Amino acid sequence: MPTFTIVAGARPNFMKIAPIIHQLQKQQAKNPAIKFRLIHTGQHYDKKMSGDFFEQLNIPEPDANLGGGGGTQAEQTAAIMVAFEKELLENPTDLVLVVGDVTSTLACSIAAKKLCIDVAHVEGGIRSGDLTMPEEINRMVTDSITDHFFTTSEIANENLRKSGFSEEKIHYVGNTMIDTLLAQMPRFEKPEGELFDQLKPKEYFVMTMHRPANVDQEQKLKAMIDAILEGTQGLPIIFPVHPRTAKNLQALGISSPNLNLCEPLGYLQFNYLVKNAKGVITDSGGITEEASVMNVPCITLRDNTERAETIHLGTNELVGTDPAKLKPYLEKVMAGEWKQYQGIPKWDGKTAERIVEILVKHYS
DSSP states (O other), rough: OOOOEEEEEEEHHHHHHHHHHHHHHHHHHHHHHHHEEEEEOOOOOOOGGGHHOOOOOOOOSEEEOOOOSSSSSSHHHHHHHHHHHHHHHHHHHHHEEEEEHHHHHHHHHHHHHHTTOEEETTTOOOOOTTTTTTHHHHHHHHTTOEEEEEEESSSHHHHHHTTOOGGGGGOOOOHHHHHHHHGGGGGGOOOOSSSTTTTTTTTTEEOOOOHHHHHHHHHHHHHHHHHHHHTTTTTTEEEEEHHHHHHHHHHTOOOOOEEEOOOOOHHHHHHHHTTTTTEESSOOOOOHHHHHHTTTEEEEOOSSSTTTTTHTTTEEOOSHHHHGGGGHHHHHHHOOOOOOOOOOTTTTHHHHHHHHHHHHHHHH
């Protein structure tokens, strides 16, 4: 019977693997011969970025933590590859399953293939076309050596076909992150603290910014925040902020009574805020998917996206990184004239079921 190794490394990975693990546990209950190991690469290694997710999403403790956090991109990739190769030699497996597009995805795929082990890529085939993003390189390299693609959209399928991959490798299953979102929605909880107690539903914004293009260029960051403050017309903005970004904001002297910086939040607390927000302003990819399914207006401060279905069928609009372009979009949100979620095919909470069914069938 099959043995699978599942890899998680960074915050978004945990939402994507949780439903797959739950489905494998269900299969194990019927057939104890099915085995899997959960490997945490340690790419995100502080409690807020990983530990909380294991508790909140009911994921078992990892079988191993590779401790691959810190350092440059190259140092991190190398550390994870060395540690993961050792893991695979000590614990042989039929398949390595990687998710998303982080450094761990790339590093573990390469280590597995060099040991002639099959690789499955959850979220295979998504592309932004922007090679300045480390994630795009991770996606392209991982896909080039992948044996099974589990895709989120017809757009991803087409990207893979254009790259010459055969239909039998492409499995159009949906989005495991949405499995997690739909399963956890009844458990969403308001964060604790006076700041959050004062918020009124649909009368505040949630903002996330982490990409260097937005947060590392001082004058651009100041212009963007100024444009956001002007366009949100005094409504509270909740900004869970990375310490580096907080430092940049402080150095620029950016502050406003309605700009509320806070620590990164747990999954259940953050999505509670998104679900009840008037709108979301972000440069993240995953949040555009969650906001769309929750039918919350989403403004993306990027020039491209690897999740085009959130624009065609979701609530996402690609505004770009020019602060001057923000005003009409915020006016639309404020006026309640934003587009509605149309429904994205197979984003129905059953994606992990489809994935595990395919894997068990193929490797039994």
